């Protein structure tokens with residue numbers, strides 16, 4: 001394994017950003033290769049500790065000559081966001097300088113060709129270009145995030161499903177959300193779009209994997225979860241031939257929920273106030289079930305507003321904080337059919 005340091009120039013003198021990249025050289029040039037990154041949203045740490053737990057497993061495989069495909073790992077993908085504190089609170093989701101989400105604005109290339117990259121830009125744009133450059137060319141690209149509070153789930157482009165069902169089973173996630181359009185330039189979109197209109201021998205959809213992994217919630221940074229998530233990542237790498245491990249059984253069928261993005265109800269809050277949730281991630285709800293009560297005028301007649309499920313489904317996520325403004329989303333309900341409020345466009349990660 002080799003460690004190198006990437007440097008991103010800041011936009012003032014004396015400021016620059018660094019992050020480490022770890023590379024395992026594969027023994028077989030024909031074997032699938034893998035790229036893993038975590039904490040693109042810099043405060044989302046379940047993937048960081050999962051990678052920390054995975055590294056000794058990779059080191060052991062390397063010492064035994066079982067790493068077949070090249071593996072590139074970026075455990076802390078966002079040194080810019082990692083350093084952003086605003087009035088004592090960490091702000092890892094948006095770049096404070098440009099107000100741009102760190103997981104938006106990736107270049108959507110017409111082909112997997114790094115010569116098509118924009119050469120300059122703000123530090124966050126340079127970081128995005130560099131991360132995409134590091135990842136392009138790998139058959140398997142995993143972007144490890146987490147939600148606010150939630151189940152473990154994946155975003156997967158429709159062109160890769162159900163071919164990626166073995167990956168979802170290997171990782172042991174609870175749900176898969178399928179998406180088809182990315183106009184905003186998420187990292188996942190930028191990882192898959194360059195392969196949509198190229199010859200089949202370049203696209204290689206038979207072995208391609210690209211996904212945004214949502215490892216539950218912000219507070220699910222836990223040793224036991226990190227170990228089980230690392231085992232899931234390892235099973236995926238074995239199942240897809242990046243690592244050889246004949247002792248490991250092949251993943252079974254994926255038994256979690258699978259739904260298109262348009263089936264998700266986000267439940268914008270009708271009023272601002274304090275949220276009393278009736279449901280938590282993992283709950284199944286019937287149409288009309290109460291999801292939450294918003295206390296907007298405490299102690300006053302009519303000071304509570306209830307929110308009900310518009311359709312039956314699975315509670316995928318909810319907010320970790322209990323204060324909400326009107327119009328902000330209360331939760332993600334994965335419905336059995338298309339949401340009447342389906343948001344067009346990108347995955348919400």
Ligand SMILES: [Zn+2]
Pocket residue numbers: 041044103145146349
């Ligand atoms: Zn995220």
